[in-house]
Amino acid sequence: MMTSAPQSFREASARLRVQGLLDAGSFTEWLGPARRITSPHLAALDAPVSFDDGVVVGQGLLEAQLVVVIAQEGLFNGGAVGEVHGAKIRGALLRAIEVRARAVLLCVDSGGVRLHEANAGLIAISEIMRALFAAQAAGIPVIALVGGTCGAFGGMGIVARLCDALLISEEGRLGLSGPEVIETVKGVEEFDSRDRALVWRITGGKIRRTLGEATLLLDDDIAAFRAAAAKEMMGSKTMGDSPRQRGLSPDALQTLEAAQRHLEARAALDPGIRDGQQVWQHMGLGEEVALMDPAEFNRCLEARER
Numbered sequence: 001m002m003t004s005a006p007q008s009f010r011e012a013s014a015r016l017r018v019q020g021l022l023d024a025g026s027f028t029e030w031l032g033p034a035r036r037i038t039s040p041h042l043a044a045l046d047a048p049v050s051f052d053d054g055v056v057v058g059q060g061l062l063e064a065q066l067v068v069v070i071a072q073e074g075l076f077n078g079g080a081v082g083e084v085h086g087a088k089i090r091g092a093l094l095r096a097i098e099v100r101a102r103a104v105l106l107c108v109d110s111g112g113v114r115l116h117e118a119n120a121g122l123i124a125i126s127e128i129m130r131a132l133f134a135a136q137a138a139g140i141p142v143i144a145l146v147g148g149t150c151g152a153f154g155g156m157g158i159v160a161r162l163c164d165a166l167l168i169s170e171e172g173r174l175g176l177s178g179p180e181v182i183e184t185v186k187g188v189e190e191f192d193s194r195d196r197a198l199v200w201r202i203t204g205g206k207i208r209r210t211l212g213e214a215t216l217l218l219d220d221d222i223a224a225f226r227a228a229a230a231k232e233m234m235g236s237k238t239m240g241d242s243p244r245q246r247g248l249s250p251d252a253l254q255t256l257e258a259a260q261r262h263l264e265a266r267a268a269l270d271p272g273i274r275d276g277q278q279v280w281q282h283m284g285l286g287e288e289v290a291l292m293d294p295a296e297f298n299r300c301l302e303a304r305e306r
Helices: 014-021 040-044 083-098 115-137 154-162 179-186 196-203 205-210 222-235 250-269 276-282 287-291 294-305
Strands: 028-030 055-062 065-072 103-108 142-146 165-169 216-218
Touching (some): 014 055, 014 065, 014 222, 028 083, 040 115, 055 083, 083 115, 115 142, 115 154, 142 222, 165 205, 165 222, 205 276, 216 222, 216 294, 276 287
16 A cells, blocks of 8 residues: 655645645634735835735634634745734734634744834734633643744744644754844854754754654654644544633742753753753753654653653
8 A cells, every 4th residue: 555755844835734734624714815904014015015925824624623724835935923914813812712613723933023023023922812712711722833944933933832842854844033033133152053953953853752742753854844843733622522721820930940940950951051952961861862763762761751
């Protein structure tokens, strides 16, 4: 029996990712390109616009379960968030509550907020966070998928970490400030953004999985993301169960305080660690970790965690 060749998640467009993640023919797009809802700020600056403003939103089926899907297009303005772009993401998260979706799949591919729309973009990020919390409070898990060309940085890097699960490929990246931003502000001596190996050792999927900031490391394959997302969705609470306690309840506060203590203890182990290779050496994983495929790498970390 022949199996289809892997389809790169990193190289695919937002729409191809959506098609590959969902059951065939099940996707219904909201506010698609035919509606021509574009950013008024970009038009005012005579900058190129996109008829979907760089984000695809809608609903479909994943393993016959209703899901809402949001996919940023990293090839348009680096997936950066502006007023319309952010409003579409916020609206899709709130719509998930209305349609009683089983989960939200959030394909993050963004460098952060658009400089063209700085204030509007920052406000949009805060509204996305509020909508994400509302969905979670309604018992709807939000699953972040990170493996695009832009990674998940800036405000969308924070949003990704607020999700119930974060699935990332080795080619994916996650952080607050991007390498180019750090280099511009602090100098090339602090972070050489042209050193691609260094960039991935610090922000790449393998080190983020090592540090517990990603749930699972995946192959750069849309089918692998689909399978992992379906597993996370099926393992989460359903709408009929008690909603998750995401507010500042005593239990949630204790969890946050425990996480903070863990981070402080980790930082105190060796303040001089500045590179993923040093982290793996400190953990006793050795140089072979760089050659492990995602499945082997996950097994290695899971064995240590047990």
